[in-house]
Amino acid sequence: MRSIEELGKEYRKRTPKSLECFERAKKSLQGGVGSNFQVIEPYPMFIDHAKGSKFWDVDGNEYIDFNMAFGALLAGHAHPLLIKVAEEQLPKGTLYCMAIDASATCAEEIKKRFPVDVVRFTNSGTEATMHAIRLARGYTGEDKIIKIEGCYHGMHDYVLQSVGPDLDEAGSESCPTTVPMSKGIPREVTKMIVAVPYNNIDAMRDALERNKGEVAAVIVEPVMMNCGLIFPKDGYLEKLRELTEEYNVVLIFDEVKTGFKIAPGGASEYYHIKPDLIALSKSLGCGFSLGAFGGKKEIMEHIGDVAHGGTYNANPLAVQTSITALRDVINRENLERATKLEDKLAEGIRKVLKDNGISGYVNSIGPCGMVFFTEHKIYDYRSFVRYCNEDKLTKLWLELVNNNGIWISPRPDEHWTISVQHTEEDIEKFLEAFRKIAPDL
Numbered sequence: 001m002r003s004i005e006e007l008g009k010e011y012r013k014r015t016p017k018s019l020e021c022f023e024r025a026k027k028s029l030q031g032g033v034g035s036n037f038q039v040i041e042p043y044p045m046f047i048d049h050a051k052g053s054k055f056w057d058v059d060g061n062e063y064i065d066f067n068m069a070f071g072a073l074l075a076g077h078a079h080p081l082l083i084k085v086a087e088e089q090l091p092k093g094t095l096y097c098m099a100i101d102a103s104a105t106c107a108e109e110i111k112k113r114f115p116v117d118v119v120r121f122t123n124s125g126t127e128a129t130m131h132a133i134r135l136a137r138g139y140t141g142e143d144k145i146i147k148i149e150g151c152y153h154g155m156h157d158y159v160l161q162s163v164g165p166d167l168d169e170a171g172s173e174s175c176p177t178t179v180p181m182s183k184g185i186p187r188e189v190t191k192m193i194v195a196v197p198y199n200n201i202d203a204m205r206d207a208l209e210r211n212k213g214e215v216a217a218v219i220v221e222p223v224m225m226n227c228g229l230i231f232p233k234d235g236y237l238e239k240l241r242e243l244t245e246e247y248n249v250v251l252i253f254d255e256v257k258t259g260f261k262i263a264p265g266g267a268s269e270y271y272h273i274k275p276d277l278i279a280l281s282k283s284l285g286c287g288f289s290l291g292a293f294g295g296k297k298e299i300m301e302h303i304g305d306v307a308h309g310g311t312y313n314a315n316p317l318a319v320q321t322s323i324t325a326l327r328d329v330i331n332r333e334n335l336e337r338a339t340k341l342e343d344k345l346a347e348g349i350r351k352v353l354k355d356n357g358i359s360g361y362v363n364s365i366g367p368c369g370m371v372f373f374t375e376h377k378i379y380d381y382r383s384f385v386r387y388c389n390e391d392k393l394t395k396l397w398l399e400l401v402n403n404n405g406i407w408i409s410p411r412p413d414e415h416w417t418i419s420v421q422h423t424e425e426d427i428e429k430f431l432e433a434f435r436k437i438a439p440d441l
């Protein structure tokens, strides 16, 4: 297999205009990008346009997009039905900062899918988890939050903790030290966050016991999708539900990634669990900035005493497109079709691994998947760090991008989301590329 340096040279050769854009951007954008998540080594690819399952970079290269904006675009790119709704809304105005009837319609659609009594809207997943956490604190009167080591819940200080800590700093396996992910976070904030390993109910019980009477909420990605794609062990989420009830702690499911995708009603539907609060975003907006949080009425009715707001919250453009997305685009039937394509992709990759004697496996759920190049079971953040074989994942990404026009996540998290606009042909192309690359892996 070629080295990352060699593959990087090839990437440079086919993306000279991206490099030009990057050099220009660096003069006015810090680091040449609008957000840290757009950073890619050796430099970011600059996109010209996208449609359906594909996008085109500024050099004119075509890619089948399997990353779909870190899993946000279950609808695929520029879905014709969403364009039509947006075109109808644009001349009517995109921001009133006043109530619209459509907000309730959108909330009703969310209620049809998720076990929530009422919802409120935000613009992003970060805002959704931030508001859910504040609400849990306002409701319980407690400050501490238990979060799972390795889970990502957005960019606010309370959750930028123990997201991807260096294992040298992270303390013991069952009782991790909370490590801030960024400078600039007050030490006092870090002290309020208790990190716990995923899939370890004893460690969760210990953490609840050690901090008894001080914990407002446990927040969890029910399926970890921001460090690989890691499933809950049988019974883990059920036991987590029981424990949080026993200790009177609000259970927040962060369904920003799982929501709408692993089932129409996300992990709550898939695993039949009713958390107290749910945070949503990504495919709720299907390409328009929209997030939401919702849950039990007895908790939600504290909004008022607990602040919630935002100028662009529930703006008519995002809400109207979301209603159509939920009803007609990412509905149950279309999700089933995308999930069937994912089953085909996952099976195909498993076969290629087997045929080539490659150690590895595919984790797949709904229309999402990830390939791991190890025989070790990955069940939490630390097993992920030890065994995910990041080097091989980077090479796979570069090989797929450079020579095969296949775009998966450039980072070792949820590798792909199959949108409702992907086709059998797209899946075949991915498999064909993987067959070609596999002997070198």
Ligand SMILES: Cc1ncc(COP(=O)(O)O)c(C=O)c1O
Residues within 6 Å of the ligand: 070, 123, 124, 125, 126, 127, 129, 152, 153, 154, 155, 221, 226, 254, 255, 256, 257, 281, 282
């Ligand atoms: C599980 C989860 N929660 C929250 C967020 C934050 O969402 P946003 O990027 O919309 O702020 C993300 C983003 O990737 C996420 O994956």
